[in-house]
Amino acid sequence: MSLLLAIVIGVLFTVGLYMMMRRSLTKVLIGLMLLGQAINLLIFTAGRLERASPPLIPPGASELTHSADPLPQALILTAIVISFGVTAFALVLARQTYTVLGTNDMNELRDTDIIPRYHPEMPHEEEEGL
Amino acid sequence: MDLLLLPLLISVLFIILTLLAWNRTRWQRILSLAGSAALLLAGVALLAQVSQSGIRSTQIGGWPAPFGITLVADLFSAIMLAITGLVGLLSAVYALDGIDERRVAHGFYPLFFALLMGVCGAFLTGDIFNLYVWFEVMLMASFVLMALGGERAQLEGAIKYVILNLTASALFLSATGILYSVAGTLNMADLSLRLREVSSPEIVTTIAMLYLVAFGIKAAIFPLFFWLPASYHTPPVAVTALFSGLLTKVGVYSLVRVFTLLFLSDVAFTHTILLVLGGLTMVVGVLGAAAQYDMRRLLSFHIVSQIGYLLMGLGLYTQAGLASTIFFMAHGIAAKSALFLVAGIIRRVSGSFDLRRIGGLYRDQPWLALLFLLPALSLAGLPPLSGFFGKLALVRAGLEQEQYLMVAVSLVVSLLTLFSMIKIWMEAFWKPAPAQAPPQRRSEGFKASLVLPALALGLVSILLGVWAQAGYGLADRAAAALIDPALYIAAVLGGGR
Amino acid sequence: MLREWIVAIVMLLGALFMLIASIGLLRMPDLFLRMSATSKAATLGAGLVMAAAALYFSEAGITTRVLVVIVFLLLTVPVAAHMIGRAAYFDGVPLWSGTVVDDLRGHYRTSDHQLVRDPESSPDFAIPDGEEGDDFLN
Amino acid sequence: MTVFLLNVLLAISWAALSGQFDPPHLTFGFLLGYLVLWLTVRGETRAYFTRVPRVISFLGFFLKELLLANLNLAATVLRRDMNLKPGVVALPIDLPNDAAITLLVNVITLTPGTLGLDVSSDRKVIYVHALNVGDPETFRQQMQAGFVRRVKELFA
Amino acid sequence: MGSLILYLAARYLMPLLLLFSVFLLIRGHNEIGGGFVGGLVAAAGFILYAIANSVSAARRVLRAHPRSLIAAGLLTALLSGVAGWLNGKPYMAGAWLNQPLPVVGKMGTPVLFDFGVYLVVIGVTLLIMFTLAED
Amino acid sequence: MNVSVLYTLALGIISLGLILTFIRLVRGPSLPDRVVAIDLAVALAIGIIACYAILFNQPAFLDVAIIIALISFLGTIAFAYYIERRA
């Protein structure tokens, strides 16, 4: 099975990364989400697969001898929730960027990188809170 | 009760308090001072304790290592924590006038404390996945702080900052998953032991490379630094100063941690790569700075360049090298945060960050000139300021290892650093103000809350020079602990419950 | 033993109904027809399989949980169908060419999406809690 | 009154959920239910748990219909040419309350060939999509005779 | 939104969702479930209510501001750890009542911690959804 | 023959249904069609889980089915909502 999942992981990574390289910000975020999925599956698979033996101690028993490794599950759980929060924020950030800058084409979001031209008559920038 | 926990508990507590005081901005400001002061105290106390009685560690919930999560502070961590406290407090002071009411009314201070919490957690944890969690706390806080206010530039910068840093987190997480699968543990001390027994070392080296890239992005090394110059100049100066002081440093801290504790199976390979990347980072960073006119952008590139020095010390992988990295880090934080704060004051006095729009400050603002010159010359490594001793330590370490090329590069870069600091000096201070520049507004910039933090950091730079022995001695002891993981391992796996 | 066989049968039955639902989904010519296929079959199919589970474990706790699921399906599936159908209608999703009659055409008032006898009349129903323009999505 | 009954129902369902019908669970369930209701249920709710027997008979009828619905759906879907004469038909109703309307719409959706699309704002007409509308008028009468009547009985 | 049916359905679905969320929370320590999923289900209930009626209505039902829920949740989590100190153990060392309570079963600070999680999740989810919906 | 074969068979049938549903999901054509497909897929998932719970004697899995039943409905509503507003 892990071979099968390895393929799935590869595909998810590929698609995720590809989407992240798109120009449409929305696609970039979709890529990020896929990447998150891929990683969770990676952790899950790398943590070794155990079919249908959840780490639940059955009534009567006092401990588990044989079960799926609970730790990767806990880690992924944490990761999922974290990435939910992050995704939510990123989405809203994208939305705000679009409403304020009027574009979600990443190629048009280069002003903070490239060195601004200088026109002596250009008015002084008046940003907020310095 | 344990000092190790204090930084985390204090920051959470103040997150909660500032949340509760949501609409009472005055209260929030007061709380911010109290909280960051408390953090500083805790950090200093811990530093004292650690340098007294060696590495301290504690097990959260009393679950024994390696099963529970370990908090551990060696001298390196303790130093970083103390610095964090200092930078935090000074930023809080600067923020009193540096951050406007509306940002405060929209959660600035909860985010501020969350950032500090993340940073402290990262410095304290002895568990690789827990480190990931703290990274995320820090990042999430920085995301919001970066975008808080929603100015056009902020949003644009934040987008790139967020996406590229999330890529790093993704890599970090994947690497951790694989690491667990290979070693079966997350406790770093335990990992250090188990990774030595791993049958096929190439898998460990591969994981090491994943971490190198993941942390490398956070630390803004070449060729992974792009997010930093793209975004650091967009938020208010108080925020940038905080970031420049702490964020990339956490990345470097993590690099140092894993490449002195975990990934030692193939030092010849891994640490050579670190050296090469370090050299490239220095050069590319300083050249980037040379091309800029906006003071904040210029300084942002210097952050990158300085990271190169830190990487070099790590790449040398000797006690002297690590010591110089640690000393340099302390120096760099003080110098660069100071410079950002001064840039903010210059902006308030002269109306712009753009060197082409301002000038004439030398004649009319001698104190501002002095305020700038101290950290600037220190950053350029001029004696007798802290930067010189950092540079000296690095040169010594490099020559001892016969890394002549690296030493040459680092020296040339320090000359270029001087060049670009002088550029600011000549444009903003010496050059007469352009015709269309607005009149200087001294009152705007010269508020105690703005000047004192910058001054304090400048003084730190002087004191680190005057008492270089104390500073470097401490760094040297910290390095000694890093170069010999046995101490760390003993402190964690020996201690516990 | 016998119980297991019963369980198996119920289960298979449920599975088959689900299959039929998906066939219907695939074959039906327009959205509304697809929905009328899925809504029933899905409910019954899922319900039966859950029932099989209840039968298999036959524990009070589990049985109730199964009942909860079934109740939920009964409550939600039609509502979902209604919502989608209504939405699709606004969206202008075409009815199949073979449709004989459409009494709904022209009865939605475009102003506030109220369903009325004659769309020109003024709103005669407003949800108690909702203020004007205070809608989930503004 | 109804609220109380609803509350009791919640209490029982809680006990059932946790699989223990002992006093503490029932009490806790009741308290919890009370809290939940206090939170959520606002305004009037009609009594509809009073006529338990009718409910049961209704359920039986409904289940039968559901089964039939699926069987003839199966028949339709599996035939090569599913001879369909679909349509959306307006069905005038006069039901005492919203609950009844909801129930009706849901039931219609879940039964043979029909799909409850929407209710007019004045609650006087429901619109039904059907797989096979022979002649709209006869279809209306069938519906009226079928579920509409039973639901009305249930809420009479 | 103008759907009478949804509006009516929501009235009966929401209580069930909340009930179930508490159910998940309480038994999470022994069966599957827990603070997260419990919180998410509860939030789902309120979101459904908001869709069927309106955000302001949902806010009224919720009474507390989501932000306060977050703060309360964090505080609960923070304090749940202190118990460890009180009986001389490290921070976050679980403290348990020796007698299992009726219904809830064995009660201890970790469960309290989970409750903190529950609150934070509800608060955050609703804060996000409501803010977005109102904008 | 063993009963569990029948359980597995049931799983197989449902998986088949899943494939068909997926085809509709891809084909669309309209967004509502896709949403309906997802709805059905969720129901199928519930079925799979139930079968699986029986096949491996894991009652705990049924709780997951409950969650799906509870939550997924909300997704559908959201979609419907979006579609109607888009119109």
Place this chain on the structure above:
Amino acid sequence: MDFFLPTALLLLFLFSGFAPLVQRAQPQRAGLLLALLPAGLFAGFLSMLQPVFSGGVYTFRFAWAQSLGVTFSLYLDGLSLLFILLITGIGALVLVYGGGYLHGHSLLGRFYGFILLFMGAMLGLALSDNALTLFIFWELTSISSFLLIGFDHEKEGSRAAALQALLVTGGGGLAMLAGLVLLGQIGGTYEISQLNQRGDLLRASPLFVPAFLLILAGAVTKSAQYPFHFWLPGAMAAPTPVSAYLHSATMVKAGVYLLARMTPALGGTPEWQTAVTAFGMATFLVGALLAIGQVDLKKLLAYTTVASLGSMVMLLGWGSQLAVKGAMLYLLAHGLYKGSLFLVAGVIDHETGCRDVSKLGGLRREMPRTAVAALLAGVSMAGLPPALGFIAKEVLYESTLAAQPVAGWLTAGALIGNAILAAVSGLVALKPFFGAHGETPRHPHTAPLALDLPPLLLALLGLLAGLLPMMLAAPLVQPAAGAVLAQPVTIKLALWHGLNLMLALSVLTVALGAGLYAAWRPVWRLAARLRWLGRFGPAHAYQAGLDGLRQFAAWLTSRLQNGYLRFYLMTIILTTVALAGLAFFGNTNGYSLRSNWGEVNFYEVVLAALIVLAALIVLRTRSRLATIAIIGIIGYGLALIYLLYGAPDLAMIQFAIETLTVILFVLVVYRLPKFTRLTSSPARLIDFGVALSGGLLMSLLTLAVTARPVVPHISDYFLENALLLGNGRNVVNVILVDFRALDTFGEITVLALAGIGVYALIRLTIGRREIVVPREEQG
């Protein structure tokens, strides 16, 4: 331990801080008052002459950064003393002079401050015994020099000159730092006094030559040796007192000092002799020749200074006893006459507003005192008896004549150089004061005493020292030479040692010089026609280098920091793949990827296949909502996989979160624009290739790790103790809320932050340019 030394330093640095206050308090007398400090120090150090002359040394040690080899150790011997007397003596005079020269200048206070700062730095340089401490003061002199050159900071030219001087000397300084550290590591100490005793040890090391060359780089840049001489004429942008003090009398001699100081450690080797002598000779000639054609008084003096520095370096390079004596003597003589002449030039400039010798003339009537000073200094510079310059020149010739096998060359070079210096001395000392009046911007009149006294004093000293060499010069020069040669020496100095070759050479020099002076106009015109040669000079190289650097930096930065997220991500992905690939395949010996299929159930295959298909569809879809729907399906599929492999909690969360994410997306996306194809097909192909490489890496890693034998993992502890110690049957939950509760704590913090973030982002958008409410108006 002698506390006078550190006290002197401390006082100077302290007063450099107070200077502006003093200026504000006593605007008229500040220069005079401040001059008392260096004057006092001069006296103090002079009192040390006797003991030093008889071989004594003064030392002071103070721990600084021992771990880095930096100790604050001071060491005063003959060599240091000679320098220190020049520094403090001339320094005092310059402060007085400056007060007059910059009278009424708004920044006069800062001027005093910088001068004192420099004085302290220079004093420290001359006193340091620790090589690194010396370097520290070395850099300080560079900085103070920078601040003084740029004193007229509003002039573009001054700023450029200041930067040039800083970069050239600073660059050399850095090389020197490396050299000093190397030397210290070879010699095992950074104390120069000890290094000087370990010369043999040092010379034995293979690192000796590099170390020496690096240090030499520092020396030659500082002392403006060819081809690094060009910054010095540029530095003439500084106010004249600064030129007189830093750029002729003291700072530029720091390189000479360093060479002298380290002669015992570094000297005596063929490398030293060749390199240093060559540098010196070249500089001597180039400096002299470049002086030809200059008409600006200060430029003339600057180039001749370069030449003189060259001659000193040459002498030190040759390193014979005689040569060293000559160097020290020359150092003293030059300090006196050149300082004086610069000050004179300043006076002329100050009074007439003109520095062009071709325009100046006949000033002796208006400014007789100045004329006297000029004449006396000129005599010394021309190397005419009875001035000290004459004796220095004699010794110079004596040592070049003895310099076998290159005696001929050196002497010839020296002859040419000295002749030109003689001619120039005429131009600067005679031409302005005699002959006809030229027309000058301002009508000249007698300069105030503050301006005339200092040059006069210096010139007189030069003359007296020539008349009474054994009384005034020898006591300074002998111990200095002794220190350089690391052995007691005695010198005999006299104006007259009979008719000999040296005298003949002197006569010849003067004759040539006189001739050149007589014919200066045509020669100068000729030189002017050769100006274009300068285009191949190092000054232009420097400028080109600087511009090149700026352009390269701009080019590189615009290439790298280009703003394209796509490029950034690509870089990251490829870096990862490259590094990981290198590590994985680079040093692996045929890694086996034998994977474990295990048994696979068809429904698992279906599930996996559907997920893959869905993912591939995402690549193509054009509809945002369809994409979201499919993403949702992928999430659900994964949830099922988690469930199948025993992670019900995971599945639960995954389902719930996935649904909420879909809702979130729906809420957000309908505000975002539709998808459109923006990237060209080939570009998309490249992207896909890059992405694929990333995907492959991850697949391979997964296979690699799953193929490995299972190691014992810490989870066993959790499985055993979840119930016993954690009181919970759901191990995952116990991990989340107990074993690893801290993770969860961090995680809910992240959630909380996300919530606040969304709230803040939506509610506060300054970007929309709302009305800005200033702080004051808010509660």
